Amino acid sequence: MSRLLRKTGSILARLLSRKGSALALLFLSAVTFAAIFANFLPLDPFGQKLVNALKGPSATNWFGTDELGRDILARVVYGARTSLLTAAGAVAIAALAGVPIGLVAGFFGGWRDAALMRLVDVLLALPAILFAMAMIAVLGRSQAAALIAVGITGIPSFARITRAQVLTLRKRDFVTAVEAFGGSATYNMFRTILPNSWSPIFVQVVVLCSVAILLEAALSFLGVGVPPPTPSWGEMLRTGKSYLHEAPYYAVLPGLVLTLTILSFDVLGRALSDILQGRRDVDVVAKAGEASS
Numbered sequence: 384m385s386r387l388l389r390k391t392g393s394i395l396a397r398l399l400s401r402k403g404s405a406l407a408l409l410f411l412s413a414v415t416f417a418a419i420f421a422n423f424l425p426l427d428p429f430g431q432k433l434v435n436a437l438k439g440p441s442a443t444n445w446f447g448t449d450e451l452g453r454d455i456l457a458r459v460v461y462g463a464r465t466s467l468l469t470a471a472g473a474v475a476i477a478a479l480a481g482v483p484i485g486l487v488a489g490f491f492g493g494w495r496d497a498a499l500m501r502l503v504d505v506l507l508a509l510p511a512i513l514f515a516m517a518m519i520a521v522l523g524r525s526q527a528a529a530l531i532a533v534g535i536t537g538i539p540s541f542a543r544i545t546r547a548q549v550l551t552l553r554k555r556d557f558v559t560a561v562e563a564f565g566g567s568a569t570y571n572m573f574r575t576i577l578p579n580s581w582s583p584i585f586v587q588v589v590v591l592c593s594v595a596i597l598l599e600a601a602l603s604f605l606g607v608g609v610p611p612p613t614p615s616w617g618e619m620l621r622t623g624k625s626y627l628h629e630a631p632y633y634a635v636l637p638g639l640v641l642t643l644t645i646l647s648f649d650v651l652g653r654a655l656s657d658i659l660q661g662r663r664d665v666d667v668v669a670k671a672g673e674a675s676s
């Protein structure tokens with residue numbers, strides 16, 4: 384446990400040492416904090432005051448008000464909860480399904496590999512937005528349906544990345560040693576190979592968060608995502624585009640928050656990839672030195 388904490392602290396320190404990843408981490412932390420503790424903030428995303436409809440940004444309403452007089456900042460904050468919850472659930476579904484598929488396919492090979500990878504190829508060939516819309520048409524329009532639909536579209540990425548890692552590690556000495564000492568296939572997959580494959584999987588978690596948020600916003604923008612009155616960034620963009628001339632802030636400000644959130648996840652994912660790749664190179668050199676000595 385202490386070793387894991389040391390590694391986590393080292394990675395966090397290296398992220399904070401880079402300006403881009405530090406700013407991305409700071410922004411995402413602020414958005415996440417606001418989303419989690421939104422109920423304790425003096426914000427009401429549902430309060431309607433028609434006399435204040437489409438009022439510009441002011442000291443009272445920092446992001447202005449919408450066509451029903453609701454505070455746009457409050458709806459952006461509560462919309463962050465919708466987006467982050469959908470992203471977290473979608474990534475969990477994708478990882479819980481995709482990682483075992485990649486493990487089994489890469490470890491056993493043969494007909495299992497062929498069958499599972501053909502299934503993954505089918506999912507990969509389907510346009511994500513169209514597949515998600517079809518899933519929502521079947522499951523009905525709700526946040527749970529959007530979460531499941533977005534999650535299924537992320538399964539192929541986890542399966543392919545995990546399979547590639549397993550194929551790289553499958554014939555390594557420490558894996559064959561476990562087999563020689565009678566370790567079962569399940570033990571080898573989940574206790575030997577998977578712990579040594581976590582770096583690219585973790586990076587994919589961060590990257591897929593940005594994809595999931597964008598896809599959820601796209602579904603809401605098309606009118607098939609989270610149903611109103613639940614605040615959603617995509618829904619605000621969809622409604623705000625009708626008022627671009629008289630109230631451009633309505634679409635621009637939520638769109639700016641959405642853009643910065645996706646960009647922050649992307650920057651964080653790239654930085655993590657560089658840092659973890661560097662750590663793997665150091666580990667390889669260290670193991671090679673130990674072997675030669």
